[in-house]
Amino acid sequence: MIETFAALLFAHAFTDFAFQSSDMAAKKAGREWAALAAHIAILAGLTLLVGLQLSWALIGVLALVALSHLVIDIAKSFAPREQALAAFLGDQAAHLAATALIASLFPTFWANSLWANLSWLPGALTLATGLLITTRAGGFAVGMLMAQYENDAPPEGLPQGGRMIGLLERGLIFLLVLAGQPSGIGFLIAAKSILRFEAVSKDGANPKSEYVIIGTLASFGWALAASYATLALLGQLPPLGILPVPD
Template sequence: MLIFIKLILAHLIGDFILQPIKWVVHKQSHKIASKYLYIHVILHFALYMLFLWDLSLWKIALIITIGHYFIDLLKLYTDSLFKKKSIPFFIDQALHIVLIYCCVFYDNLFEHTLTLFRNLDWSLITAIVFVTYPASIIMGVILEGMSNQIETDHKSLPNAGKYIGIIERLFVLIFIVIGRWEVIGLLIAAKSVFRFNDLKERNNRKLTEYILIGTLVSFGLAILSGLLYIS
């Protein structure tokens, strides 16, 4: 597992810290002919060897480097197929992690993967999934009658409220799991401070009540999920 962590760290440094925007743009425009693609790949190999600090593991580092090259090529030539650029980005990163995982645990890949899945905390995973999109949909149903009476703010970012709610519920769930209930109060206070000026300027009682109810329902669902998990 230590080797896997070291290689992931090397990958993060090579892909995010030691890769200037200039390289990324050049690779996107020149693709396989980009000199920075090969500099990037060689840099990764050097980082893998540096973090492994064991010459006997050079084959693993080389295989991962070659795989990294082809994964990057795949992303460069399929980027245009996606409207949302975040999709190929996350697919690319997932493939890199899977490649590293397979290379590190190649001798007992099936057994290790099976053990990994058996040891997953499925109750926690269920709670995490619930507080994301399912909770958002439940809130939408609960607040449907009220939302029709609120004027839409066209200046707001698309789906901003939904994503804020998901993030805050995840935070609440984490704090309950680790037993830090007091931080939840700070989270509510912080959200109230950010919302105060906005609500004060609009002087809209319906909007204020709608946001307050939505916040309480959101936190309530997260707290309920956390209590069910720890019980």
């Protein structure tokens, strides 16, 4: 079952965070059926790819994955714009629960696939999923959190610079946690604090310094949670042989 869950989670994560453009997301939010259909088609294609097999289970899994994802996405589209973060987190929690339920209903889905003899593949899929959720999904979550503060403390600097810094720092945290070196995160925090010190120290009562602190803590918190969740899932899968296995 756990291999099936890892494979289905990979399909979901890459559908939502790698193969969905901002334009498609906006059209989905407006309940445009062409965008919803394209999104579900990508999900079905990835699910078919990771679970390719000659069995009736494939049809059942594809149907449940597509239907549950469609229903959850439509429900999310009714959320008020000012509750974007809550809607995003609720949406992803619902997708996670649906994925776990489908995996429990079809526990041998992965074992019957053409890739079942590749014992390392579920771990590799989990690594890719974890990295994507840590970096890309984390960027969306932190961005939604910080949107409410942007008018009071508008960011300065390079266009998209803050977003790129966030991606890189969450990626580094992911690598450090999975390499068994979480202490290195302290050096990352110290380095960022030093680099940011001059900018925020000149602000005085200006809320920009608080804006930076909130964004940094949110980014680090998301990265740590996603990284340790990835490590926990990897501990339930056949070892890759390149990472320390959690006790």
